[in-house]
Amino acid sequence: xxxxxxxxxxxxxxxxxxxxxxxxxxxxxxxxxxxxxxxxxxxxxxxxxxxxxxxxxxxxxxxxxxxxxxxxxxxxxxxxxxxxxxxxxxxxxxxxxxxxxxxxxxxxxxxxxxxxxxxxxxxxxxxxxxxxxxxxxxxxxxxxxxxxxxxxxxxxxxxxxxxxxxxxxxxxxxxxxxxxxxxxxxxxxxxxxxxxxxxxxxxxxxxxxxxxxxxxxxxxxxxxxxxxxxxxxxxxxxxxxxxxxxxxxxxxxxxxxxxxxxxxxxxxxxxxxxxxxxxxxxxxxxxxxxxxxxxxxxxxxxxxxxxxxxxxxxxxxxxxxxxxxxxxxxxxxxxxxxxxxxxxxxxxxxxxxxxxx
Ligand code: UD1
Ligand code: UDP
Numbered sequence: 001x002x003x004x005x006x007x008x009x010x011x012x013x014x015x016x017x018x019x020x021x022x023x024x025x026x027x028x029x030x031x032x033x034x035x036x037x038x039x040x041x042x043x044x045x046x047x048x049x050x051x052x053x054x055x056x057x058x059x060x061x062x063x064x065x066x067x068x069x070x071x072x073x074x075x076x077x078x079x080x081x082x083x084x085x086x087x088x089x090x091x092x093x094x095x096x097x098x099x100x101x102x103x104x105x106x107x108x109x110x111x112x113x114x115x116x117x118x119x120x121x122x123x124x125x126x127x128x129x130x131x132x133x134x135x136x137x138x139x140x141x142x143x144x145x146x147x148x149x150x151x152x153x154x155x156x157x158x159x160x161x162x163x164x165x166x167x168x169x170x171x172x173x174x175x176x177x178x179x180x181x182x183x184x185x186x187x188x189x190x191x192x193x194x195x196x197x198x199x200x201x202x203x204x205x206x207x208x209x210x211x212x213x214x215x216x217x218x219x220x221x222x223x224x225x226x227x228x229x230x231x232x233x234x235x236x237x238x239x240x241x242x243x244x245x246x247x248x249x250x251x252x253x254x255x256x257x258x259x260x261x262x263x264x265x266x267x268x269x270x271x272x273x274x275x276x277x278x279x280x281x282x283x284x285x286x287x288x289x290x291x292x293x294x295x296x297x298x299x300x301x302x303x304x305x306x307x308x309x310x311x312x313x314x315x316x317x318x319x320x321x322x323x324x325x326x327x328x329x330x331x332x333x334x335x336x337x338x339x340x341x342x343x344x345x346x347x348x349x350x351x352x353x354x355x356x357x
Pocket of ligand 2: 010011014202204235236258259260261262263265266278279280281282285
């Protein structure tokens with residue numbers, strides 16, 4: 001089979017690792033398009049250098065811009081590549097503008113489309129990602145769900161054709177990389193965190209960073225935690241860096257660092273006492289690392305992390321965030337919540353079978 005995979009953002013490079021490996025192992029030919037949505041060294045190149053992902057065959061170099069412009073540029077440029085490549089399948093991940101552009105390009109050319117992370121919903125129409133997911137699921141031929149709740153979400157929307165529960169490719173990736181991450185403590189040494197309890201934080205969601213009130217609420221809480229509870233380390237997403245500057249939020253206690261590599265991030269997660277985040281991927285990695293998570297949002301697509309007791313949704317109010325950090329306690333495990341670590345193999349098998357397409 002000839003497969004064109006479309007990625008463009010940090011979490012998509014990580015999600016592509018396990019599946020790219022499984023495709024290679026099964027003897028399929030993968031052509032990787034990088035849309036260029038993320039382009040800083042720490043948001044893109046670092047993952048290709050560190051992880052076992054094929055080099056992008058082409059980089060569309062679209063870069064940053066308003067949603068319509070960015071998605072439109074990606075659609076135009078992706079279509080050109082697909083006309084040339086004519087693959088058996090287009091593969092897209094998640095819910096970003098790169099996902100939507102790839103899905104629309106494939107659908108208009110009637111190329112079978114596989115959507116990894118199908119069926120996730122926040123039911124928050126303020127999120128660009130929610131629209132990207134719904135539209136991608138509507139045009140996908142293979143809907144590859146990471147969780148039972150994702151299958152149920154699609155069922156409620158009347159979508160059952162092409163739907164498969166395969167597990168989470170990010171779980172596959174964590175299992176593959178755990179030993180490597182555990183063997184390297186470099187990042188902890190650099191930050192002088194060996195043997196010291198600390199909180200790890202990430203903030204990047206548009207709903208949080210684009211609202212000065214929410215951004216202030218979150219960072220006020222992080223400063224209070226760093227002052228009164230335990231050190232806070234925060235690898236800073238470029239979107240948030242810009243918003244902190246433009247809203248003149250000055251941080252005195254929180255330790256801001258540049259975004260780190262995937263293995264360094266896994267190390268930081270596994271040794272943290274508590275994780276505060278608005279990231280989708282980081283909520284799950286906290287659950288897999290058995291580290292309590294305080295989520296700086298009011299809803300989550302990853303409901304199992306909350307049902308298990310490892311994750312609490314607190315939103316952006318400072319007092320609530322600080323209280324949640326004081327109250328964290330371990331949760332329990334939900335059997336097979338994210339599959340058995342073989343999601344990538346199952347996806348390859350379904351693409352080979354292609355009977356729903
Ligand atoms: C995007 C996704 C989001 C995902 C996140 C992962 C959409 C709508 N959003 O959000 O779902 O969770 O990626 O990290 O697709 N920037 C840089 N350098 C970069 C990349 C971005 O400086 O390498 C800055 C630019 O100013 C840009 C801003 O960050 O305008 C936001 O980037 P963008 O890709 O539009 O959205 P993200 O917030 O990264
Ligand atoms: N991540 C990373 N370095 C960082 C921050 C995050 O490698 O400095 C990884 C993290 O471990 C997870 C993924 O990036 O695998 C999550 O991406 P992000 O938070 O940007 O997006 P989301 O998951 O919310 O879409």
